[in-house]
Amino acid sequence: MFLVPGYLWQYSFEYLYQGEVPVHLVHTAMPEFAHQIEAALTTSQSLSEVKVVDWSNDVIWAGDEDQRLAVLFDKYGLSVGAEHYTDFQIRNYTEISLDRPWTLYEFLDPLTVNYDGGIALTGLAAGQGREQQSSQSPLDMKEGSPFWLALQWQTAPQLGTDFAISLRLHNDEGSGVLQKDYVLWRPDHSSTGEGEQSEPFDSLHLIEFPADLPFGAYELRIVVYDTESLKPTVELGVWEAETTIAHLQYSDSH
Template sequence: MAGACAGLLPYIYYPARFVPLLFLFFGISFLLPFRSMSLKRLQAELPWAAAFTGVAALVAAPILLHYLRNPDLFFNERIQTVFVFRKFQGAPLTTLAEVLATNVWDVLTSFSFRLLAGCCSPFEHAVTLNIWEALFFWLGVGIAIRQWNRSPAYRLLLLWVGLLFMPAFLSDARSTMRMGGAVPAVYLLVAVGLWETFLWIESRMAGRVKTWPSIFGTVIGVTVLIQATITYRAVFDRGMAVSPSHYDMIWPAFAHELNERPAEKDTVYLIAHRHDAFDYLYQGATPVVRIFSPVPDLDHQTEALLTEMGTVSTVKVVNWVDWSPTIEWRANFRANFLTILLDKHGTYAGTEYFDDIYVDSYVDVSYDRPWVLFEDLSQPVVYDGGITLEGLALGSSKKRIPIQQGFDTEQHRSLLVGMLWTTASKDVADYSVSLRLYSDDGAMVFQDDHVLRKPMEYPLTTSLWATQPVSTVFELEIPDELAAGEYELRMVVYDLATSTPTVEVGVWEPETTLGRVQIRPSGQ
């Protein structure tokens, strides 16, 4: 069983990178015990270790073969940036040690003592282990340490927990979900604590209470059954009810609704999102196409796709409401760029709403001119702070109905502003942008500020941006009191820490004019 669980670890995104270290250290633990070990005992333990390793290798073989054939997937950029304290690059070693110690303390104290601060998981209403589970867990840890030399199984459990906690220890995004690879070992250590407690009590009660093993086993069995019921209800009742977005339940529901629809003639749905449940459940007759192209390639890839399909008269862009705390790294950024692209080359025909999913429909899609997403900037804007605006994509303003439950159900207008950025080096400051609308008389009538972040990423420009262009998209929510008409869009790029603006080289003014935008009436 332990071998099978270990073999499943490489299939888990972050823990997979620590599995080689787990097997390496486990092997070394046989060669370098803390004290001498007899050859007889070593020979007795090796078959069990070989059985564990063999089962684990058999279970992990498919994914390991996949990684061998595609090593770039194992060492990709996302993985390389996860386990680095990006906010503290260049900081003294003492600062890094202090941050690491804080992370370790936060993770370990989540085992029954308190909730992990900043935890972004479906279980924000509960600590990782309850009191009695944590008691036996820490007891199991202590026993395993004491039995390190005598039991390879205990060595394995300690190494397993220690190494598979590392994604949580080293990450700047605190989340109990990064401990997922350690879960089997955690509960096995709970079992160790229970078992050793049973053996200890049995030795004290020997000859006095003959039914003691039955009593103890019954109590433990009933307790585990009760706890299993509580855990099930916490996950599938409270957890899903409090935070359904963590389970992406909107996508299975969307698939069921589309399945019930009749075939839509000459229509295609474009979805810039991957969800296996939707792919598995969708059986509808209307074509649904996934688009995962990098944003700079989105225009010609989408044009080629629609041209190849031929008779498409209606294109429906599927977008969804992402309630992430900052819009700069919401997962639907690519869908927003699709919306901008279809705004340029099609006619907006309305929006359909499916819970937290909304679908923008476009007709009269034109192929008379090449599709270019970032076409609204005549030339790059080079700033003296080492950052360059390479491209601009402006969408049409639309009337939206927010779908968030409980409040803010009035209609509002929004304008999408897509940008393409590059940096001269990794040493630029962290920047924010201030997007502003000016009327014809030169008065500023609207302002909206955003931190520059790479989509779907936490860090700011200093620690993440490299030589590749980075796309950002901002949604400007236009207030109802702003009259319809044409406005001039300007931007100020400023240092996030000091609020000092960086200026365009050769112009030396903080504000950059990006173009003119048309704002529709609030009732349309």
């Protein structure tokens, strides 16, 4: 089965596609997105592999749909590599689990990080594979698999500023060993500065550990910054740009 993000051009796709493999067009702004994907897979007979199309941004702009789908299938499937083409890649998954309801996360650990730029980080969910872990204690992470992270945000209405985040992993000596930056997008592909929206929204991230990362204790820190000026916003009352949001214990998979 193929899952193809980009429902806005579905009629063009349905006109052009001549293959026999079942295709479902998806959009992460759909209500109950994870359950909709699960339902589509459940209707397929003899499901052995799912191929998720990941478009390059200059072909179809899809916000962070690639990250949302990657997190979902990391939880309920097994990644078996990707096929790379000029304008897209196809991510392949097998061993699809349909024995429990699909959800992006089971619970949110509350956070209260209010920034002077008019945005707040209000919750965190994290895990590896199918298992979510509480961030109230160090996250037990094993080598060989990425970990997923869901962050819940709330913005002031008419914010007018587009924000990005920098996720940074530091060892117990305080040295940075990994940094990943992401622009924040709502599920409807709008940025934080667009419109008058103020309802909470989630950002989803699937993060690979470096192959040579030593085992040990780490801190996961975050910086929120303006995408235009690159100036960070700081936490109110603390007046620091970098905030620790979780601790990790990275160890052998055996």
